[in-house]
Amino acid sequence: MKVGCVREIKAQEYRVGLTPEAVTELAARGHEVLIESGAGAGSGYDDGHYKEAGARILRDAEGVFAASDMIVKVKEPQAEERAMLRRDQLLFTYLHLAADLDQTRDLVKSGATCIAYETVTDRNGALPLLAPMSEVAGKLAPQMGAWAMQKANGGCGVLMGGVAGVAPAKVVVIGGGVVGTQAARVAAGMGADVTILDRSIPRLRQLDELYGGLFRTAYSSKATTEALVYKADLVIGAVLIPGAKAPKLITRAMLGRMKPGAVIVDVAIDQGGCTETSHATTHDDPIYEIDGVIHYCVANMPGAVARTATQALGNATLPFLLELADKGWKRACAEDPHLLNGLNVHAGQITCPAVGRALGLPFITGSDALAM
Numbered sequence: 352m353k354v355g356c357v358r359e360i361k362a363q364e365y366r367v368g369l370t371p372e373a374v375t376e377l378a379a380r381g382h383e384v385l386i387e388s389g390a391g392a393g394s395g396y397d398d399g400h401y402k403e404a405g406a407r408i409l410r411d412a413e414g415v416f417a418a419s420d421m422i423v424k425v426k427e428p429q430a431e432e433r434a435m436l437r438r439d440q441l442l443f444t445y446l447h448l449a450a451d452l453d454q455t456r457d458l459v460k461s462g463a464t465c466i467a468y469e470t471v472t473d474r475n476g477a478l479p480l481l482a483p484m485s486e487v488a489g490k491l492a493p494q495m496g497a498w499a500m501q502k503a504n505g506g507c508g509v510l511m512g513g514v515a516g517v518a519p520a521k522v523v524v525i526g527g528g529v530v531g532t533q534a535a536r537v538a539a540g541m542g543a544d545v546t547i548l549d550r551s552i553p554r555l556r557q558l559d560e561l562y563g564g565l566f567r568t569a570y571s572s573k574a575t576t577e578a579l580v581y582k583a584d585l586v587i588g589a590v591l592i593p594g595a596k597a598p599k600l601i602t603r604a605m606l607g608r609m610k611p612g613a614v615i616v617d618v619a620i621d622q623g624g625c626t627e628t629s630h631a632t633t634h635d636d637p638i639y640e641i642d643g644v645i646h647y648c649v650a651n652m653p654g655a656v657a658r659t660a661t662q663a664l665g666n667a668t669l670p671f672l673l674e675l676a677d678k679g680w681k682r683a684c685a686e687d688p689h690l691l692n693g694l695n696v697h698a699g700q701i702t703c704p705a706v707g708r709a710l711g712l713p714f715i716t717g718s719d720a721l722a723m
């Protein structure tokens with residue numbers, strides 16, 4: 352198979368979809384790998400690293416899109432990239448379609464087969480291609496929150512860990528999955544007073560057993576969430592209902608009752624955010640204020656630490672990538688129901704029910720797509 356990888360063009364995105372390590376493995380199995388010149392530069396890989404691994408370097412993205420059977424990326428294709436997709440092509444990347452009607456329409460129109468990293472599952476019911484980036488974003492969230500709490504950024508001027516005789520910041524993490532756990536660990540490590548909320552009692556029990564001394568757990572009822580949010584200096588939004596839009600757990604009306612200068616880091620923004628007033632921001636211009644509350648809503652947080660993030664993502668995508676390249680999407684998905692769960696769009700149809708429902712558009716199932 353011809354496997355292509357282009358330079359990411361989303362604002363301030365420095366990750367890359369294929370590492371030279373992945374190229375080595377693809378080439379060893381007889382696949383031809385095409386890399387856009389400069390694609391890996393932001394992650395510390397130059398064209399020479401890819402050539403040595405066995406790739407061919409092409410001058411521009413147009414050439415890579417035109418020649419490849421499968422395109423491997425990091426972020427959702429931008430409008431100009433979507434225009435280059437074609438019917439017999441496979442796209443393997445993050446998509447986050449539930450909160451992105453324009454992209455969904457373009458992918459459907461392209462006729463391409465699109466597998467989204469974030470809805471691929473594993474046998475434990477987890478999301479193995481979202482998890483590494485969730486680890487990164489979770490570990491970054493307290494760091495970004497601490498920065499936003501500084502007065503010069505409009506924040507409340509509270510230091511995460513406090514000092515002798517002065518209380519630390521109160522941090523509330525909503526959602527105790529991968530992002531939430533890493534965020535709570537780091538915030539607690541910085542000395543903050545941390546509570547994590549989740550809707551799943553087994554998950555709360557697990558967190559309590561593992562981290563009981565480090566942070567508290569609480570059940571995510573409306574009343575408990577409100578009470579904790581009103582006392583918080585920093586709220587980290589980390590909920591997920593796979594494939595669907597994030598539930599709005601912090602309303603506009605609640606902002607007025609929060610502390611002036613409190614900060615919300617809404618990591619769930621790529622699924623629309625769990626705060627009614629959240630809208631996606633960029634690393635260039637990451638924060639804005641509404642009703643005295645600072646919002647940080649960068650949708651590609653791991654792009655800030657591209658070297659670490661690219662390596663972590665590359666490790667996780669490799670086994671799936673090899674299956675897709677060796678077998679083609681249809682056989683690979685037929686043999687692996689977890690990869691099939693990643694199929695979001697095929698031949699002009701939405702194939703992920705959660706996406707169809709979130710956008711109010713018609714959909715078929717992955718199994719229907721296999722039978723086409």
Ligand SMILES: NC(=O)C1=CN([C@@H]2O[C@H](COP(=O)(O)OP(=O)(O)OC[C@H]3O[C@@H](n4cnc5c(N)ncnc54)[C@H](O)[C@@H]3O)[C@@H](O)[C@H]2O)C=CC1
Pocket residue numbers: 469478481482484485486488525526527528529530531548549550551554571589590591592597598600617618619620621622649650651652653
């Ligand atoms: N902004 C960014 O750069 C990045 C964003 N993300 C996003 O972060 C979000 C979280 O991802 P993960 O931690 O990997 O998901 P996860 O599936 O590991 O955890 C989500 C948790 O939310 C909980 N939850 C669901 N509804 C809830 C509610 N009403 N109240 C409290 N908890 C609730 C679930 O029980 C689960 O424990 C996703 O939207 C993901 O796409 C992930 C990486 C980077």
Ligand SMILES: CC(=O)C(=O)O
Pocket residue numbers: 445481484485621650651652653654
């Ligand atoms: C998960 C995701 O959206 C990201 O890593 O940017």
Ligand SMILES: [Mg+2]
Pocket residue numbers: 621650651652
């Ligand atoms: Mg994102």
